[in-house]
Amino acid sequence: MITIYHVAGTRSMRIIWLCAELDIPLNVETIxxxxxxxxxxxxxxxxxxxxxxxMEVDGLVMFESGAMVDYILEKYGNGRLQPPAGSHDSALYRxxxxxxxxxxxxxxxDMVQHLRLKPEAERIPAMVKDGEVRARTCLAAVDAAVxxxxxxxxxxxxxxxxxxxxxxxxxxxxxxxxxxxxxxNRYFAALxxxxxxxxxxD
Numbered sequence: 001m002i003t004i005y006h007v008a009g010t011r012s013m014r015i016i017w018l019c020a021e022l023d024i025p026l027n028v029e030t031i032x033x034x035x036x037x038x039x040x041x042x043x044x045x046x047x048x049x050x051x052x053x054x055m056e057v058d059g060l061v062m063f064e065s066g067a068m069v070d071y072i073l074e075k076y077g078n079g080r081l082q083p084p085a086g087s088h089d090s091a092l093y094r095x096x097x098x099x100x101x102x103x104x105x106x107x108x109x110d111m112v113q114h115l116r117l118k119p120e121a122e123r124i125p126a127m128v129k130d131g132e133v134r135a136r137t138c139l140a141a142v143d144a145a146v147x148x149x150x151x152x153x154x155x156x157x158x159x160x161x162x163x164x165x166x167x168x169x170x171x172x173x174x175x176x177x178x179x180x181x182x183x184x185n186r187y188f189a190a191l192x193x194x195x196x197x198x199x200x201x202d
Contacts, residue, residue: 002072003027005046005054009173011065012053013200014166018069018159020196024076065166066101069159081159089154096145096152099138100163107134108170115174135176142168143184150190157194165191 002019006012006028019026031052037043038050046054047063055062062068073082083089110131114123142164149155152164168188171177177184191197
């Protein structure tokens, strides 16, 4: 049994959504998101930086959501939700998985830090503005990518869409994903209609 240590609105959503799409059992354990708990020894033994999520499976503990997605697909996916290894589509799939986390989520994270998480006296408004500019460049790239397709890779739903879906949810919550991106909004609306996405919000 996979156990995901979960807080609503965090990257643990990706794991819940993936397991729902694969129809594999998952134990969801909601944790205390307070700074006190996340800086404590118990949580740091699972997630050394104090971030969420962490995952346990077969005695293995992991703390990076994208790696969790890869491992679950490798161990339980049986080829589902990813293109064949070595194909061009596989290269594009990996590109979008990395883009969703390393390129799009990074400026959004800067915005979250300076809008919500840091003490008010430590917030830097210029970081928020810079993060928004960088995020909008990324959103425009995704908008163009889905102009003529339902999903990011080969017009089929893959785990790249799960990776991207969380980052788009974050952008939406920050008010960055607006009517400027019609193709992206259509794409994201279709992702939100999937039962697995809705299950991951609970």
